[in-house]
Amino acid sequence: MIKNRLWMIFLAGVLGWVILPPAELNAGSGAETTRPKLSPRNGDLERVAKRLYRKAIKEFENQEYWKATRDLIIILDFYSTYSEIDGVVFYLGESLYEMDMFKSSTKMYKYLLKQYPSSKYLPKALFGLQRIYYNTNELDESLKYFRGISTRFRDSEVLDGAYYYGGMAYYHKDDFTNAIRAIGKVRSRSEFYDYSLYTVGLAFLKKKNIENAVKAMRKLISLPVIRSERLDLQRAAHLTLGYLYYELGYYRESIKHFASIPPDDEIYAEALLARSWSAIKLNDFQQAIISLNRLIKKSDDDKFGEEAHFLLGQCYLELGFYDFAIQQFDFIIDRYPATNNIERRIARVEEGMEQNKQMAENLRVQLLLLETKLLDMIPFPSKDVPKYIKHEHERVNRTRENLIKKILEERKLFDEFRWSVEKIREEIFIKRSRKHWRAYAEYGKARAYFLKTMPTR
Structure with a gap:
């Protein structure tokens, strides 16, 4: 009991110490961070930590974030004076992100900004915070880091x-002029370039500047296909x-x-429907019938x-x-008979959606609590670690690993509930x-029937 109380007091002190003031954006202007000087006694630990650090980075690059998190925490646990400890802290932040x-x-x-203000990872840590605040819809805070x-x-x-996420923050604040200005600075060699072109096109559309919107989209579809993400964006641009x-x-x-979108794409059905509308506008009803029959044959789902x-009936x-x-x-009429009390059914569906939303919110709160527990068990670098804590590493490591696993499981469940809510919302719209x-x-x-009974001339 006494050990547990001392453990909590110690962690409270450490965690309280790492809560930062708003001045963190000025990090980097202070004194140089000194690397720990190695003695013969800790040289072996340095080499072991370096191997584990390289292993964690490789795991991170392979998207094995849970494994990377585990190994990085081990370094913090056993060798907090490792010469690249700022990198350990940064990659741990990245893995958790x-x-x-x-x-x-x-x-x-x-913590990195506070304790290692001259670290080479400082810009990346600031960018990490910019992304987090964007993802959590704290757009003004995200824009502070962008600036x-x-x-x-x-x-x-x-x-x-930074320009891309800054532009996206402006976009979602309906400040399309600044969105275009920021995103327009993304360089063509950047991984964000394709998304930037697409978003710039959308921003021009929002400003009703059709000419520049078309230019941005056409520029995107003219790029050579060098990765699958670009191909997906090009199809969306089409x-x-x-x-x-x-x-x-x-x-x-x-x-x-519309014809540029292939049958294996998830937006193919929508493209077929839109293509049919265009053909109808040209009075090319035969071509519209071909597209509509293809759509019905491929996916006669509720959405389209x-x-x-109905369009097929109009063409005939x-x-x-x-x-x-x-x-x-008749096909449409049979799907929605007059005796069908759709409003009552919609009410039941909406009730189910509210229940799912509440369950998702409960899961979100549970996730936050689990994450708080995990935070309490991350050993921030410190020289004054009580000796008895060192003897509990194995137990603490097991507890942390179980926490991370549980968080990932809960996150998956939470995402499934959110997805089900969206599906229910779509079902209500369709009904x-x-x-x-x-x-x-x-x-x-x-x-x-009227036209059928009309005498032919």
Whole structure:
């Protein structure tokens, strides 16, 4: 009991010491950080720590973040005077960030800024904090770090990322002018360049500057495909350009972009539907029928099903195939019978969504509590560690590993609940819109019967 109390007092002292003032952005202007001088006694420990550190970095690069976290904490545990301890702290912050443990990651970055103000990892730690505050929707705080990085570290390798996240923060604050200004500074060799072009295009769209929006999107799709992420963005750009040209009335151009999306892409169904609309605008009903039948055959799902069948019915109407048109309209009517109490069903779905939202919130709170426990067990470098704590390393390590595993499991469950809430929300939208498609279908069916009975000339 006494040991536990002393342990908590010690940790409280250490953790209280690492809470930083707002002046952390001025880190780097103080005295130089001195590396520990090695004595023959700790030379072996230095070599062991170096091997473990290199191993942890390799694990991090291989996206084995849990393993990297474990090894980095071991270094902090057993050899807190390691000559590259600032790198250990930084990569621990990075690993925790990649596992979405933002609270713990923030602590590590801020500890680095406080204790190692001249570390080469300082710009990266500031960038880490900028990303965290962006991801947690604390946009003003994120922009503070962006301004600090962009004014003090003009030659840093993190500058492109800082401009990108800074621009995204402005974008979500509806400050599209500053968003374009910031993101426009991302260099073409940067990993953020493709995303920057796409976001700049969207920002110009928000400003109703269609010409520059098209330029940005066309620039993106003209880039050589060197990685899968770029290909995904280029397909999204094709879809966006298709909609743009559709709104401008350039239907043939819009069809070209919609047709650039291959069948194995997740947005293919949406592209087929949009392509059908463009063909209808050109009165090319036969081509629209081909696209719509392809869409229905590939994925007659709830998201596009009713609209596809309705458009198909309209195309058959225009071509005089009234029986085929009636079949399509009946399909929609059968999906939403008049006796179906949709509002009651929607109410039940909404009730389920609220329950899932509450469960997700409970999981989020539980995650924060687990992360706090993990934070309490991370051994920040200190020379004054009570001797009895050193004898409990094995127990503490096991507890930490179990905590990290539990956090990752809870995080997965939390993400699943969030995903289910989004699916339920989409289902509600579909159910509400379905009754409108029924009304359209009933009108279309009545019109088909009327035209069918009209005498031919």
